[in-house]
Amino acid sequence: MNLLLSDLDRTLTGLHEPLPPDRAAFIESLIDAGVVVAVVTGSSVRDLTTRFGAVIAPRHRGRMLLYANGGGSGFRLDADLHAHYLYDHSAEFAPHRPTVHAAVRSLGTAVTVEDRESQVTVALPGLEHRRPAVVGALSNALPELLVRAAGRKSIDITLPKSTKATAARDVAARLGGTSRVVIAGDAFGDGEADTDLLQREFRGATVFCAGTTYPSAEGFPVVRADTPGPDATFRFLRKHFHTLQGEEHTTCPS
Numbered sequence: 001m002n003l004l005l006s007d008l009d010r011t012l013t014g015l016h017e018p019l020p021p022d023r024a025a026f027i028e029s030l031i032d033a034g035v036v037v038a039v040v041t042g043s044s045v046r047d048l049t050t051r052f053g054a055v056i057a058p059r060h061r062g063r064m065l066l067y068a069n070g071g072g073s074g075f076r077l078d079a080d081l082h083a084h085y086l087y088d089h090s091a092e093f094a095p096h097r098p099t100v101h102a103a104v105r106s107l108g109t110a111v112t113v114e115d116r117e118s119q120v121t122v123a124l125p126g127l128e129h130r131r132p133a134v135v136g137a138l139s140n141a142l143p144e145l146l147v148r149a150a151g152r153k154s155i156d157i158t159l160p161k162s163t164k165a166t167a168a169r170d171v172a173a174r175l176g177g178t179s180r181v182v183i184a185g186d187a188f189g190d191g192e193a194d195t196d197l198l199q200r201e202f203r204g205a206t207v208f209c210a211g212t213t214y215p216s217a218e219g220f221p222v223v224r225a226d227t228p229g230p231d232a233t234f235r236f237l238r239k240h241f242h243t244l245q246g247e248e249h250t251t252c253p254s
Contacts, residue, residue, distance in 0.1 A: 007185025010042035038065040072118030072162030090117040103141040119158035173199035
């Protein structure tokens with residue numbers, strides 16, 4: 001079985017942009033060739049559905065695994081774009097929201113706050129140099145939550161189990177085994193070494209990584225490439241999936 005496990009923004013699409021039709025057609029061709037496509041993003045369920053799911057042809061939508069809110073919500077879409085949840089941590093995060101907003105206000109720094117279903121994202125426009133200190137301050141104020149740097153200028157605050165690593169583990173558990181894994185995007189380990197996560201969850205598979213945070217691991221077949229944006233990502237995907245045309249179709253696991 002072959003798997004594509006990918007981030008969305010700056011990987012399959014530009015930041016906050018929909019998936020272009022030609023790239024949607026390529027994703028559909030992978031699904032037709034038997035590749036299990038799983039997409040993980042910090043965006044909301046609605047945003048992932050609108051910018052990615054709605055661009056994919058209806059007959060392919062139910063054959064993907066989708067993870068929003070940084071891995072806090074896993075779901076599948078039907079042909080009519082209704083979300084059917086695999087799991088959802090939104091309700092568990094809700095009681096923490098007032099404390100999170102209070103901690104952010106206590107920083108005394110001008111920040112932009114985006115409140116999502118199972119996480120809060122804090123952007124530091126023009127203050128990127130202060131991000132490590134802000135992460136430390138928020139971590140001390142919110143010991144029950146996970147506070148981590150995200151993207152180039154932001155900080156995500158979420159439950160410890162609402163991560164890309166959670167999504168990767170869920171995908172691996174549903175597949176039960178893979179022969180080839182192509183990962184596009186960075187930091188699927190979310191606090192643990194990415195190669196440790198890959199070794200444990202995709203043992204025995206050959207892993208191709210299009211990202212910047214995957215050092216080689218002794219005894220583990222990781223092929224790494226740095227990809228600066230969607231154009232380079234799709235060149236990488238075409239290279240590593242070009243042999244799949246005509247392979248027997250694999251049904252996406254439930």
